[in-house]
Amino acid sequence: MPVKGQLWILVDYNLCTDCRLCEIACSLKHENMIWPEASRIKVYEPYPGVPVPSLCVQCPDYPCVNSCPTKALRVNEATGGVTVDTGLCTLCGKCVEACPGRIPRIMKGVSHVLICDLCGGDPECVKACNMAGYNALRVVGKPASSVVKLYARPPGIIAEELRKKVLG
Numbered sequence: 001m002p003v004k005g006q007l008w009i010l011v012d013y014n015l016c017t018d019c020r021l022c023e024i025a026c027s028l029k030h031e032n033m034i035w036p037e038a039s040r041i042k043v044y045e046p047y048p049g050v051p052v053p054s055l056c057v058q059c060p061d062y063p064c065v066n067s068c069p070t071k072a073l074r075v076n077e078a079t080g081g082v083t084v085d086t087g088l089c090t091l092c093g094k095c096v097e098a099c100p101g102r103i104p105r106i107m108k109g110v111s112h113v114l115i116c117d118l119c120g121g122d123p124e125c126v127k128a129c130n131m132a133g134y135n136a137l138r139v140v141g142k143p144a145s146s147v148v149k150l151y152a153r154p155p156g157i158i159a160e161e162l163r164k165k166v167l168g
Contacts, residue, residue, distance in 0.1 A: 006080030025128035067098035081118030
């Protein structure tokens with residue numbers, strides 16, 4: 001399901017400092033409070049000094065959207081971000097199972113799955129990261145699907161590769 005005009009958040013793992021401003025900005029935007037656990041972007045640090053920002057990469061075939069039995073997930077035609085119809089989501093978890101990076105999240109106290117919608121084309125996480133001067137996140141046009149697949153992996157796998165590069 002190709003979408004015209006797609007945006008993509010490019011992550012430079014070498015520039016992330018684990019400040020988690022992206023999580024704060026995201027939760028403020030979507031939850032109207034600082035609630036990093038409910039952020040659509042998560043920073044994992046499975047190894048000291050190896051932070052891994054993890055967020056939806058808008059896979060070319062959108063397995064999360066295609067797996068939803070209630071059609072609660074949709075692709076925003078302008079941005080390529082995934083939106084959730086909160087009235088249709090049953091928290092069945094099929095989207096989490098279908099996602100190669102296991103990015104959609106089900107949180108206690110939230111009545112629908114959480115997934116990045118690219119903030120309608122102006123991602124708050126990117127703005128916060130760049131305003132702080134870290135520049136680990138950048139909005140770019142959607143790259144080739146082979147590049148997307150490099151990012152569409154569980155954070156633990158990405159962290160292991162970074163650990164070898166950073167820590168030897």
